[in-house]
Amino acid sequence: MTDALLPVAAVLHEIVPMVTDNHLFSFLPEQPMALAPGQFVEITLTGIGSFPVSSCAQVRNGLITSCIRRAGRVTEALYHLEEGDVVGLRGPFGMGFQLELFRDQDALLIAGGLGMAPLRALLHALLDDPHRTGRIIVLYGSRQPEMLLFRDELVKLSLEQQIELRFSVDFAEELPSLDGRVVCKIGLVNELLAGLTFAPRKTVAAVCGPPALYHCILEELALIGIPPAKIFATLERRMRCSVGECCHCVVAGRYICKDGPVFSLEQLRNMTEAI
Amino acid sequence: MVEALLPSYHLRQSSHDTLADAITKGSTFAPQVDAEGFCRLQPLSAGDLPGQALSSFVPLKKMFLPPREKLWSFQSGQFSELEQPEPFAVVGVPLCDLQALWYLDQVFAEDLPYQKRRARSLVVAMPCEPTPDCRCDPQLMPVAGDLFLEQKCAWALSPAGDSLLRSCGAGGAEDQPLPWPTASPERRPQLTEEQLRSSADAAIWAEAAQSCLACGACSVVCPTCYCFDLLDETATDGSVTRGRLWDNCFFAEHAKVAGGHDFRPGRANRLHFRMEHKFFGFGALQGQNSCVGCGRCRRVCPVDIDFDQIAAKLGGEELS
Numbered sequence: 001m002t003d004a005l006l007p008v009a010a011v012l013h014e015i016v017p018m019v020t021d022n023h024l025f026s027f028l029p030e031q032p033m034a035l036a037p038g039q040f041v042e043i044t045l046t047g048i049g050s051f052p053v054s055s056c057a058q059v060r061n062g063l064i065t066s067c068i069r070r071a072g073r074v075t076e077a078l079y080h081l082e083e084g085d086v087v088g089l090r091g092p093f094g095m096g097f098q099l100e101l102f103r104d105q106d107a108l109l110i111a112g113g114l115g116m117a118p119l120r121a122l123l124h125a126l127l128d129d130p131h132r133t134g135r136i137i138v139l140y141g142s143r144q145p146e147m148l149l150f151r152d153e154l155v156k157l158s159l160e161q162q163i164e165l166r167f168s169v170d171f172a173e174e175l176p177s178l179d180g181r182v183v184c185k186i187g188l189v190n191e192l193l194a195g196l197t198f199a200p201r202k203t204v205a206a207v208c209g210p211p212a213l214y215h216c217i218l219e220e221l222a223l224i225g226i227p228p229a230k231i232f233a234t235l236e237r238r239m240r241c242s243v244g245e246c247c248h249c250v251v252a253g254r255y256i257c258k259d260g261p262v263f264s265l266e267q268l269r270n271m272t273e274a275i
Numbered sequence: 276m277v278e279a280l281l282p283s284y285h286l287r288q289s290s291h292d293t294l295a296d297a298i299t300k301g302s303t304f305a306p307q308v309d310a311e312g313f314c315r316l317q318p319l320s321a322g323d324l325p326g327q328a329l330s331s332f333v334p335l336k337k338m339f340l341p342p343r344e345k346l347w348s349f350q351s352g353q354f355s356e357l358e359q360p361e362p363f364a365v366v367g368v369p370l371c372d373l374q375a376l377w378y379l380d381q382v383f384a385e386d387l388p389y390q391k392r393r394a395r396s397l398v399v400a401m402p403c404e405p406t407p408d409c410r411c412d413p414q415l416m417p418v419a420g421d422l423f424l425e426q427k428c429a430w431a432l433s434p435a436g437d438s439l440l441r442s443c444g445a446g447g448a449e450d451q452p453l454p455w456p457t458a459s460p461e462r463r464p465q466l467t468e469e470q471l472r473s474s475a476d477a478a479i480w481a482e483a484a485q486s487c488l489a490c491g492a493c494s495v496v497c498p499t500c501y502c503f504d505l506l507d508e509t510a511t512d513g514s515v516t517r518g519r520l521w522d523n524c525f526f527a528e529h530a531k532v533a534g535g536h537d538f539r540p541g542r543a544n545r546l547h548f549r550m551e552h553k554f555f556g557f558g559a560l561q562g563q564n565s566c567v568g569c570g571r572c573r574r575v576c577p578v579d580i581d582f583d584q585i586a587a588k589l590g591g592e593e594l595s
Contacts (some may be wrong), residue, residue, distance in 0.1 A: 003387040005505075005519070006347050007354050044517075046349040047509040051533065065318035086352050213534065238507055238532050244558045245382060246522070247502040248529055251538075252472075253551065253561045272472055273538075 004243045006086025007044045008033075012081055013063055021070040022114065025078065026063045029089045030100030035059050037121035038096030038234055038262040041066075044088030044241050045081070049074040052093070052239040054259070056117035056150075058124050064089070067117035067149060093242040094261050095120050097206060097232060099129065105204045105230070106135040110217060112209025116140055118234055119208050127162060137198060141168040141189025141209075145175065146238050165222050166192045190217045193224070198261045207233045214275040218265050229263040230263070235274065279417065280452055282428045291426070294443040298364050298399060298422075304338065305367040306331035316365065321382045325367040325424070328403040330569060332462035334498035335372045336379055338365055339392045346388060346505070349515040354588045356387075357516075362395040366424075368401040370455055371567040373418035374430070375498030378565050380419050382501055382558075388519070397421050397435065405456045408570025410463050410583070413455040415564060423453055458537040460562060463568065464586035468555045475547055483585060484542035486578040491523035493572035493580070494549065499565040502529070524549050550582055563572050 009030045014025040027043070035055045041064060044050040051074045053136060057065040070079050078202035081087070099122075099235045107126055119138075126136055138158075142148045150169060158165035167184040168191060169175075175184055185191060189209070205221050207213065214233055223233050237249035237256040252271035254260070268274045281565065292534065305319040306329035314331045346355050376398065383389035398420035405411070421436035422429055430453055431437035444575060474480070494500040504522040509515050522529065530539040539545055556563040564583070573581050 001385065001387050001390060003347075003356060004385065005354055005388070005517075009352055009354060044507075044514040046517075047507050049507055050505065069533075075533065088354055091443050112490070236532055237538060238530055240522075241503070243385065244385060245501070246504065246554065247524065247557065248504075248522070250548075250552070250557050253555060255558045258558065274473065 005241065007042070007090045010083045010113075012065075012087055014266055015081075017065065018149060021079075022067055022147075022149060023070075023079070023167055024065060025068050026065040027087060027089060028062055029064065032062050033059070033064060033089065033092060033245055034094045036096035037099070037125045037258065038118055039092040040237070040239075040242070040261065040264050041089050041091030043068075043074075043076055043078070043094065044090070046088060048077045050088070050090075051075060052123065052242060054118040054234070054261075056120045058128065061202050067114065067120075069114050074232045076171075077216075090242065093239075094257055095259065096261055097125075099125055101127070101230065102126055102134075102204050103132055103203040104134065105202050108137045108139070108198065108205040108221075108226070110139045110189060110205065110209070110221075112141050112213040113147070114149070115136050115208030115210070115213070115234075116142075119206060120150055122206055123163070124201055127157075134202075135198070136163045137196065137259050138163050138165045139168070139189055139192040139196075140165070141170075141192070143170045144185070145169050145172050161258070166191050166196075176237065183227065188216075189213065190220055193217075193220065201227070205232065206228045207231070211236075211275065218268065218275065222265060223251050226267040228269065231275070233265070233268065234261045234262070235241075237264060269271075280450035281423075281430045281432060282448045283428055284429050284440050285447040286425075286429050286445055286542060290446075294424075294429070294445070296374040297443055298366060298397060298441045299324065302361060302363040304363065307526065316567055324424075325401065328367050328369040328371075328401040330369055330403070330406075330571065332536070332571075332575075333496060334569070334571065335365060335368050335376055335398070336498055336501065338363070338396065339376075339379065339389055340383070340501055340503070340519075340521075342594045343518055344388065346517045346519050348514055348516045357525045359389075360392045360395055362397075364397040364399065366399040366419060366463060367401050368398065368420075369411075369569070370400050370413075370418060370423070370453065370467060371409075372498050373398070373400050373420040374411075374416050374567045375425075375565070375569075377417050378418035378499045378563070378567075380561070381560055385496045399588050400432075401425070402454065402455055408569065408573055409456070410568030410570065411455065412568055413453070415567060418453070423485040425454070442522060463566075464583050464587040464590050466590040467556060468562070470591075471547075471554065471586075471589075475544075477589070478549050479588055480543035483546050483580055486577060487525075487542045487546060487580055488544050489525040489527075489545070490577065491525040492575045492577070493582075494525065495521065496571040497553070498567060498571070500552070524552070532569050545579075546585075550585065554586065555584065 084141035
């Protein structure tokens with residue numbers, strides 16, 4: 001039996017500032033760690049505390065990369081670390097996205113705010129899959145144009161016609177110029193569905209964003225005709241142990257850290273108060 | 276569940292004495308009433324076994340999941356596990372606490388610190404005197420632990436308990452059911468998971484929430500409550516230890532995430548959550564009622580909230 005509560009040491013390899021208070025952090029753990037899209041790790045800042053976070057990229061050269069928002073006490077402390085500092089990592093935890101379900105299907109990725117981070121890991125995995133056919137549609141909503149994460153990368157993929165991209169922002173004084181080929185609307189991300197032509201029966205959807213996003217969009221996707229078993233959302237909860245013991249993340253009797261955090265709408269419909 | 280038959284042995288006085296010496300040869304704890312009238316699990320002097328079980332204020336769980344424990348330390352860039360726990364014995368616990376131990380064994384099946392303590396422990400149950408609060412049910416779930424000990428008879432509950440009895444000269448093993456106290460399982464409320472789930476907005480929760488102080492005492496004294504949090508402590512030499520400490524689903528931070536969103540706001544919500552956990556379980560134990568009927572939560576609640584009564588009302592019956 002290994003001690004799942006004992007972290008491995010990891011070097012903070014690189015900090016890449018992106019938008020305000022949403023930097024990319026990559027970590028090199030002493031022992032290699034596999035981390036699939038949708039799964040998460042716990043990052044420990046010794047003496048401060050720990051928090052769960054998913055990766056926003058495939059693991060490359062042993063590096064685990066996450067987009068981490070400065071949102072609380074521990075992430076605040078992370079923003080004061082420097083490259084070369086040592087943190088602790090536990091994981092990988094949870095059930096991620098089932099990549100094989102996306103194989104011969106169109107992929108519809110819908111993100112709100114920081115929800116783009118785990119979906120970017122999924123996007124990279126889909127793009128890297130040589131056996132995969134089908135479209136990749138990315139709908140991404142943010143508060144303001146300046147807060148769109150991975151904007152340049154997504155626009156580039158769109159221009160290369162690897163993905164079909166639409167942005168939405170809640171408000172903007174001036175809409176960014178996106179080379180005329182990328183749609184950016186003012187409004188909510190679910191409004192981007194209007195006018196989108198796709199075949200719902202052969203589409204797998206993945207949604208990640210704040211709780212308000214799930215309230216409206218998951219059932220809307222089902223109404224459009226995507227089967228509930230092929231609509232996935234990744235849930236955020238307070239996870240402390242991450243191994244299905246401490247009880248903080250439980251919803252409808254299920255440990256989100258262990259059974260999830262990715263669930264299908266079919267599952268979520270039977271989980272009262274999950275969304 | 277069919278009641279299990281367990282090997283039971285006759286104990287002559289000599290083998291009882293040998294057994295008592297063997298059990299208490301190391302660090303031994305037993306429920307004992309202190310000067311202030313509280314029954315606590317306290318160290319026991321050698322060779323001096325109690326005659327019967329007592330229900331300690333804080334149950335057996337604290338021996339395996341201490342209210343505060345150290346999980347690891349960090350020094351000079353390295354994380355390291357802490358030392359092995361010392362072996363110990365606990366004697367004089369009631370059978371309901373052994374069901375609770377079985378339940379915690381399932382929850383913490385993969386938890387190394389918990390399992391290390393379990394592997395180095397000897398747990399001995401004894402007959403108890405049921406109180407009006409007791410609602411134990413032998414059929415609820417199996418028991419864990421090592422021995423059930425009466426004056427002239429002993430039951431082996433584990434291979435370690437069995438070999439201990441044999442080595443002490445106990446003889447005449449035959450398979451027998453454990454002598455549970457004559458309790459009243461029929462007084463346990465009948466509540467279905469569906470009734471509880473569909474009751475989330477029922478007025479009964481708001482009523483209970485009006486008097487509930489959210490003190491969390493019911494969870495502290497519950498033998499099957501096991502929520503925990505993790506907390507770091509930094510020593511003056513710069514070393515850091517991560518502590519595991521009991522948490523409580525009545526506390527305001529329990530379901531709050533970074534950014535401030537609370538997934539279980541309000542006491543009504545938390546009362547419902549606790550009831551769901553207690554009667555219907557989480558994760559792999561979903562469907563397993565873990566209320567062993569010890570009555571501790573009823574005795575400790577400062578405002579007389581009785582989960583059995585809430586369950587009975589939700590289930591459409593009235594407890595006498």
